[in-house]
Amino acid sequence: MNHQPSDHELQSDLQPVSWEDGKVKLIDQTLIPDEFVTLEFDDYKDVVHAICTMQVRGAPAIGVTAALGIALAAQTIDAPDSEQFMHQLEPIAEEFRQTRPTAVNLFWAIDRMLRIAREYAHLPIIELRATLVDEALDILQDDIRINRQLGMNGANLLKDGDTVLTHCNAGALATAGYGTALGVIRAAVEQGKRIKVIADETRPRLQGMKLTAWELQQSGIPVTIITDNMAGYVMHQGMVNCVVVGADRIAANGDTANKVGTYGVAVLAKAHGIPFYVAAPMSTVDLSIPDGKHIIIEERCPTEVTHIGEIRIAPKGVPVLNPAFDVTPAEYIAGIITERGVLRPPYTESLIQPNTHHQSPTIQED
Numbered sequence: 001m002n003h004q005p006s007d008h009e010l011q012s013d014l015q016p017v018s019w020e021d022g023k024v025k026l027i028d029q030t031l032i033p034d035e036f037v038t039l040e041f042d043d044y045k046d047v048v049h050a051i052c053t054m055q056v057r058g059a060p061a062i063g064v065t066a067a068l069g070i071a072l073a074a075q076t077i078d079a080p081d082s083e084q085f086m087h088q089l090e091p092i093a094e095e096f097r098q099t100r101p102t103a104v105n106l107f108w109a110i111d112r113m114l115r116i117a118r119e120y121a122h123l124p125i126i127e128l129r130a131t132l133v134d135e136a137l138d139i140l141q142d143d144i145r146i147n148r149q150l151g152m153n154g155a156n157l158l159k160d161g162d163t164v165l166t167h168c169n170a171g172a173l174a175t176a177g178y179g180t181a182l183g184v185i186r187a188a189v190e191q192g193k194r195i196k197v198i199a200d201e202t203r204p205r206l207q208g209m210k211l212t213a214w215e216l217q218q219s220g221i222p223v224t225i226i227t228d229n230m231a232g233y234v235m236h237q238g239m240v241n242c243v244v245v246g247a248d249r250i251a252a253n254g255d256t257a258n259k260v261g262t263y264g265v266a267v268l269a270k271a272h273g274i275p276f277y278v279a280a281p282m283s284t285v286d287l288s289i290p291d292g293k294h295i296i297i298e299e300r301c302p303t304e305v306t307h308i309g310e311i312r313i314a315p316k317g318v319p320v321l322n323p324a325f326d327v328t329p330a331e332y333i334a335g336i337i338t339e340r341g342v343l344r345p346p347y348t349e350s351l352i353q354p355n356t357h358h359q360s361p362t363i364q365e366d
Helices: 044-052 059-074 082-097 104-119 125-155 181-190 207-219 228-236 262-271
Strands: 017-020 023-027 038-041 163-166 196-200 223-226 242-245 249-251 256-259 276-279 325-328 335-338 341-343
Touching: 017 059, 017 125, 023 044, 023 059, 038 044, 044 059, 044 082, 059 082, 059 104, 059 125, 082 104, 082 125, 104 125, 125 181, 125 276, 125 335, 125 341, 163 181, 163 228, 181 207, 181 242, 181 276, 196 207, 196 228, 207 223, 223 228, 228 262, 242 262, 256 262, 262 276, 262 325
Parallel strands: 163 196, 163 242, 196 223, 242 276, 276 335
Antiparallel strands: 017 023, 023 038, 249 256, 256 325, 335 341
């Protein structure tokens, strides 16, 4: 299992997470759009902290980051044999598990890294370390490849001249590169279609205003920012042709967890007869849970709501509810765009047998 250098077609102009000279490199997303800063980490604990503090965010991106973080940690494990190596590696993996509870890609990537470590435990430690780096890099390149395929599948849903509304950031910054929801838009533009985007600001962290608008501006794709409570207005005015969002976890019945506020957008879209699509890789699908009621929703710090930067904008002492995500029921979702095609209801069937429910050519698995 040797990592092969990526093809030029797999390269992304914007790579929020990468591996260079034995270090994990991350774009600090908390500083965009004011600053563009790349961080370098040679200690896995700093990578754990970066995920917790959302210096890197987005379900696919944190999965890739965790994989690279585990590979980074493996380079410093001094063990006489594979048993002792795993004894030290497994608690490190658990530290990464504790960072963000909702995004299933995180746990998928960690499990994949541990599985490889066990499968190649017979190798000398120095080779095992290298194997884990190779696997993490494979995960990174797989994500970019999958996003491009996903984007092409979803691009067929967009018509020339369409305006797409999106919530939060599901672009290159939320992945290893290219993006999921924004990948669909990018692919449509690459086909020559004239696409405009309306980006919800996405309170309380403003990922739509800060990250999505910045990404699209950098790509030359027309984008307009609206406040979250304007989504119904622009739909009623006929300014939106479809909605495309990302996902952090998709249950077996199609219920989807995404950034808080997504559910409201889906309800509004259905009321206005506007198709609402979810764009996510199959690694975001969690068939172990039957529906959205079983998705753990992360509760974040109240200061995200009560403060803008260091300035308090809410009265002291008033309780704050700050879930990072909400769940959109499958009945509101017109289609789930994946690397295997556009899945349609009933999702209890199409998520299990995706290749029989596609509208675009599917990639072949080895």
